[in-house]
Amino acid sequence: MTNPLPSEYLAIDAGNTRIKFGRFTFAAGDVLPVCVASGHVMCGQPLPAAALGSPVTGRLQAVLSGSNPPEIERLAREWPDDLAHLAVVTDRTTFPIAVDVESPSRVGLDRLLNAIAALRLRQPGQPVVIVDSGTAVTVDYVNRSGAFAGGAILPGIGMGARALHRYTAMLPLLAAPGIAAAPPEVLGRNTVAAMSSGLYWGHVGAVRELANRIAESDPGDPPRLMLVTGGAGAVVSPHLERSQEWPFLPLQGLVLAYLAGNGG
Ligand SMILES: Nc1ncnc2c1ncn2[C@@H]1O[C@H](COP(=O)(O)OP(=O)(O)OP(=O)(O)O)[C@@H](O)[C@H]1O
Ligand SMILES: CC(C)(CO)[C@@H](O)C(=O)NCCC(=O)O
Ligand SMILES: [K+]
Known part of the structure; x- marks a missing residue:
């Protein structure tokens, strides 16, 4: 008899600013893994014990x-061996998605994880535009x-804010969450x-332009699905027509x- 698949997953996404994690269940009939708890720490920080799946049930x-x-x-090296078994999922050759670009091995794993999750949300044959608004977008x-x-890859809101301060004599440093708290005048x-206006509406406008141009580059039916994720996903999603915000998309793809690499 083969081992049953795990009943629960602790997925960890190491980004360029933050490490995001979540506990997920994934049962027959679920379109995507279902998040039951989530959190994040800044890069360089240890993961809190509770996030590491303690106590393991x-x-x-x-x-x-x-x-x-x-x-x-670092996270793999610091992983405590008395907790849940850790699999480092970086071998893209087993990823359940085709990659049609010049150098598939250079594509960021976060981009591929989003795309893997997107395949489960689309209708058959439906194209998908995926916006991930983080450190980079x-x-x-x-x-x-x-x-x-x-x-397309472009600077995120926080990076734009830091660049305005760093490369001018007079502009102050604004914090990204403050800029994004509410739509500015x-x-x-x-x-x-x-x-604030430039960073916020410039971000919304850049993403909308890119999403529209990408969709127009491959016209036809059915119309594209638009998925939004990332730290600033909640900022852009309300301004993009018919978009859906999926805050855990890369973790679900992970x-x-x-599972695809381990017989699931
Ligand atoms: N509450 C917030 N409101 C608006 N923007 C935010 C908020 N939190 C983070 N951001 C923006 O998102 C960026 C970080 O987002 P996120 O945590 O998704 O990225 P990350 O983990 O660093 O990076 P990666 O994109 O590499 O996964 C910040 O630099 C800022 O631009
Ligand atoms: C573009 C980012 C920074 C987005 O997180 C990441 O996916 C990355 O570092 N990618 C490598 C280059 C590429 O995707 O072509
Ligand atoms: K990301």
Whole structure:
């Protein structure tokens, strides 16, 4: 008799600013793994014991991936061996998705994990635009045949805020969560308000332009599905027509990628 698959997963996504994690169940009939708890720490920080699946109940499998190789290496090295078994999911050759770009091995794992999850949300033959608004922002395309087909990479809101401060003499440093707390007035009547307007609406506009151009580059039916994720996903999603926000998309894709590489 073969071992049953784990009943629960602890998925960990090491990004460029934060490490995001969540506990997931995934039962027959679920479209995607279902998040039952989630959290994050800044890069360089230890994961809290509770996040590591302590106490372990049932069969818990930990899975680790992301776009930050040194952080993945550190987390794997620091992993306590008395807890859930950890699988580092970085072997893209077993990922359940075709990758149709010049150098498939160079695509960020976070982009592929999003695309793997997107395949479960689309209708057959439906193309998908995926917006991931984090440290960097990606606007990616899963084509009608279900391949990751490339996309666009641009600076995130926080990076834009830091760049405005760093490369000018007079502009202050604004914090990204503050900028994104509420849609700012488009006409900023002081420096901070003008920077907030530019960072916020510039981000929304850039993402909308890219998403529209990507969709127009491959016209046809059925119309594209638009999925939004990432730390600033909640900022852009309300401004993008017919978009859906999936805050745990890369973590859900990570569980699927693990299962595909382990007979699931
Ligand atoms: N509450 C928030 N409101 C708005 N923007 C936010 C918020 N939190 C984070 N951000 C933006 O998202 C960025 C970090 O997002 P996120 O945590 O998804 O990325 P990450 O983990 O660093 O990176 P990666 O994209 O590599 O996974 C910040 O730099 C900022 O631009
Ligand atoms: C673009 C980011 C930073 C987005 O997190 C990440 O996916 C990455 O470092 N990618 C490597 C380059 C590429 O995807 O083509
Ligand atoms: K990301």
